[in-house]
Amino acid sequence: xxxxxxxxxxxxxxxxxxxxxxxxxxxxxxxxxxxxxxxxxxxxxxxxxxxxxxxxxxxxxxxxxxxxxxxxxxxxxxxxxxxxxxxxxxxxxxxxxxxxxxxxxxxxxxxxxxxxxxxxxxxxxxxxxxxxxxxxxxxxxxxxxxxxxxxxxxxxxxxxxxxxxxxxxxxxxxxxxxxxxxxxxxxxxxxxxxxxxxxxxxxxxxxxxxxxxxxxxxxxxxxxxxxxxxxxxxxxxxxxxxxxxxxxxxxxxxxxx
Amino acid sequence: xxxxxxxxxxxxxxxxxxxxxxxxxxxxxxxxxxxxxxxxxxxxxxxxxxxxxxxxxxxxxxxxxxxxxxxxxxxxxxxxxxxxxxxxxxxxxxxxxxxxxxxxxxxxxxxxxxxxxxxxxxxxxxxxxxxxxxxxxxxxxxxxxxxxxxxxxxxxxxxxxxxxxxxxxxxxxxxxxxxxxxxxxxxxxxxxxxxxxxxxxxxxxxxxxxxxxxxxxxxxxxxxxxxxxxxxxxxxxxxxxxxxxxxxxxxxxxxxxxxxxxxxxxxxxxxxx
Numbered sequence: 001x002x003x004x005x006x007x008x009x010x011x012x013x014x015x016x017x018x019x020x021x022x023x024x025x026x027x028x029x030x031x032x033x034x035x036x037x038x039x040x041x042x043x044x045x046x047x048x049x050x051x052x053x054x055x056x057x058x059x060x061x062x063x064x065x066x067x068x069x070x071x072x073x074x075x076x077x078x079x080x081x082x083x084x085x086x087x088x089x090x091x092x093x094x095x096x097x098x099x100x101x102x103x104x105x106x107x108x109x110x111x112x113x114x115x116x117x118x119x120x121x122x123x124x125x126x127x128x129x130x131x132x133x134x135x136x137x138x139x140x141x142x143x144x145x146x147x148x149x150x151x152x153x154x155x156x157x158x159x160x161x162x163x164x165x166x167x168x169x170x171x172x173x174x175x176x177x178x179x180x181x182x183x184x185x186x187x188x189x190x191x192x193x194x195x196x197x198x199x200x201x202x203x204x205x206x207x208x209x210x211x212x213x214x215x216x217x218x219x220x221x222x223x224x225x226x227x228x229x230x231x232x233x234x235x236x237x238x239x240x241x242x243x244x245x246x247x248x249x250x251x252x253x254x255x256x257x
Numbered sequence: 258x259x260x261x262x263x264x265x266x267x268x269x270x271x272x273x274x275x276x277x278x279x280x281x282x283x284x285x286x287x288x289x290x291x292x293x294x295x296x297x298x299x300x301x302x303x304x305x306x307x308x309x310x311x312x313x314x315x316x317x318x319x320x321x322x323x324x325x326x327x328x329x330x331x332x333x334x335x336x337x338x339x340x341x342x343x344x345x346x347x348x349x350x351x352x353x354x355x356x357x358x359x360x361x362x363x364x365x366x367x368x369x370x371x372x373x374x375x376x377x378x379x380x381x382x383x384x385x386x387x388x389x390x391x392x393x394x395x396x397x398x399x400x401x402x403x404x405x406x407x408x409x410x411x412x413x414x415x416x417x418x419x420x421x422x423x424x425x426x427x428x429x430x431x432x433x434x435x436x437x438x439x440x441x442x443x444x445x446x447x448x449x450x451x452x453x454x455x456x457x458x459x460x461x462x463x464x465x466x467x468x469x470x471x472x473x474x475x476x477x478x479x480x481x482x483x484x485x486x487x488x489x490x491x492x493x494x495x496x497x498x499x500x501x502x503x504x505x506x507x508x509x510x511x512x513x514x515x516x517x518x519x520x521x522x523x524x525x526x527x528x529x530x
Contacts, residue, residue: 020523022522027523052526053523053526056523056526059361060361060520061357061360061520062520062521062525062526063520077520081267081363081365084363085363087361093354094354094358095353095354095355096353096355097279097283098353099282099283099286099287100282100286104282107275107278108275108276108278108282109275109358109362110275111272111278112272112275112363112364113362114269114271154358
């Protein structure tokens with residue numbers, strides 16, 4: 001676990017037979033997984049695979065139909081206020097207020113998350129994320145890449161032990177996306193944070209994740225390290241593995257068969 | 258780095274302050290938002306003030322009832338603007354697609370509601386206080402001359418506006434921006450029944466119990482008793498307070514149930530229509 005906080009005996013994230021049904025449509029259909037402290041895990045799947053619902057349920061934003069989710073030992077969503085200050089989230093589909101300046105946004109979220117020495121923390125994040133010159137500009141007037149850095153600063157404001165990322169580099173140019181991935185990698189390494197990353201970007205997953213969970217139609221189709229998945233499917237890239245799973249073409253390698 | 262506050266029921270002044278700061282930054286950054294707070298109350302008061310001025314010069318009864326219309330306009334504005342101030346601060350979160358961020362943060366629903374209530378008073382003050390001075394300058398009507406009665410009127414009207422604002426916010430959380438229009442229009446449903454500009458006795462007999470079930474009715478009757486008969490009616494204020502307590506409890510209960518329903522239906526992930 002995070003070196004600066006007391007160790008938690010429970011796994012950072014435990015999902016046990018989670019089911020979420022919207023009306024009659026199962027968005028998540030009986031998935032189970034446990035994440036190790038300090039691990040970075042990719043959640044792969046096509047549109048409608050259930051990735052976002054899984055992440056939202058872990059955050060306590062969605063109530064499960066059945067099954068159990070626990071974060072840092074707290075049952076979600078019932079005990080979410082025990083741990084929400086140790087978690088955070090980033091997604092390009094959830095924005096920070098555009099009329100507020102970067103500094104104002106970080107101050108508001110810092111206060112919400114109970115961050116101590118907030119002024120210093122904002123200055124530190126601004127340095128790390130190259131936002132110092134942008135701090136007093138309205139967030140809505142920034143470029144897409146700059147906004148992503150602001151969203152990342154918001155997600156890291158409380159030095160979360162558990163970080164949930166939903167396509168954090170979607171719609172970014174390759175250079176900015178690469179920069180964001182680099183920063184995430186160093187944060188996870190330095191803080192020993194546990195990260196669950198939903199993404200469509202296979203390069204991102206290969207670069208950041210030591211474990212990959214592949215979802216399809218609300219179920220887990222496969223779950224292993226990138227290297228083992230490549231070997232099992234007899235493929236050279238995760239994108240090919242993803243396509244095999246998405247198209248139901250199964251495992252190709254003879255060894256696996 | 259963070260200070261842990263674990264109970265779901267713990268109220269943090271710092272988190273409430275964070276939300277108020279967020280709305281204050283927003284107001285400060287946008288002159289159209291500030292102008293919007295002032296212009297409509299001014300237009301209302303001036304229009305009704307001149308109408309009353311005209312009638313007062315042509316009818317004996319209204320000559321006695323000096324200030325009734327202007328008083329009603331100003332008190333109605335407290336009710337309407339109080340609810341709108343609450344609902345617009347809430348809608349700002351929906352418009353800016355920030356509601357998911359808040360719902361995933363340690364901010365408790367009670368803290369969110371308290372911040373919205375305080376901001377509704379701030380917004381109302383920015384909009385209504387200048388108008389009360391205009392009423393003195395234009396028509397010689399001094400709302401503050403009502404003294405303690407004004408405090409009782411204000412408190413009761415704000416309680417009603419908060420209760421309705423809380424309920425409408427719950428509806429928007431659950432049903433998305435398709436329910437936004439309710440924030441603008443729901444108070445006008447009350448207007449004819451709350452007897453803002455005429456006594457309850459004006460209503461058909463069968464409709465009067467409905468009017469008496471609404472807390473603002475007691476306030477507007479109390480205002481007329483004060484301005485026309487020069488009598489302050491504490492009994493009306495206590496009745497309004499009791500009804501407001503019930504209405505507020507229903508509003509909060511409905512909000513929590515609608516929030517729970519929004520979590521169940523995944524509505525907090527989709528803040529569009």
